[in-house]
Amino acid sequence: MNLNLWKQEGRISLWRYVPINKNFPGWHMSADKIGYENFLDFLKLLEDSPVGSKRTLNLVDPDVWSASSTLKKTPEKKVLVSLSNEDDCWHLKSEQSKLHFYIGIQKIPVLKAGIIDALNGKYDFSVGATGGQNLWFW
Numbered sequence: 001m002n003l004n005l006w007k008q009e010g011r012i013s014l015w016r017y018v019p020i021n022k023n024f025p026g027w028h029m030s031a032d033k034i035g036y037e038n039f040l041d042f043l044k045l046l047e048d049s050p051v052g053s054k055r056t057l058n059l060v061d062p063d064v065w066s067a068s069s070t071l072k073k074t075p076e077k078k079v080l081v082s083l084s085n086e087d088d089c090w091h092l093k094s095e096q097s098k099l100h101f102y103i104g105i106q107k108i109p110v111l112k113a114g115i116i117d118a119l120n121g122k123y124d125f126s127v128g129a130t131g132g133q134n135l136w137f138w
Helices: 033-047 109-117
Strands: 011-017 027-031 055-060 070-074 077-084 090-094 098-103 125-127 135-137
Touching: 011 033, 027 033, 027 109, 033 055, 033 077, 033 109, 109 125, 109 135
Parallel strands: 027 135, 077 098
Antiparallel strands: 011 027, 011 070, 055 077, 090 098, 125 135
């Protein structure tokens, strides 16, 4: 299947905490089973796509019980996932009312492993990078 033919299914949430807390750095993700499985399908297609390929995914607000229910979450409404020309790229940046996620081909397996762990019931762990660029799973 072509990346442009992929259809998003399920629920995916991405957010940060405000203020950014030393115990909750970086970005945070939760999804339902269908959302995680569908995102895995997307990543498999992205791996087989040319550099510069990208798609926008629609996001939903996180469940009030995801991670900390007492800290203020700042959810994103959309994420533009782009295949970087830098093989080890992992960069998340919120700009122009959209989260931009630049990922290199070598980092896609890291993200897929995190999603698989989350599907298998693991939570409260992060993957990707450090310094506020990590992605936490809940």
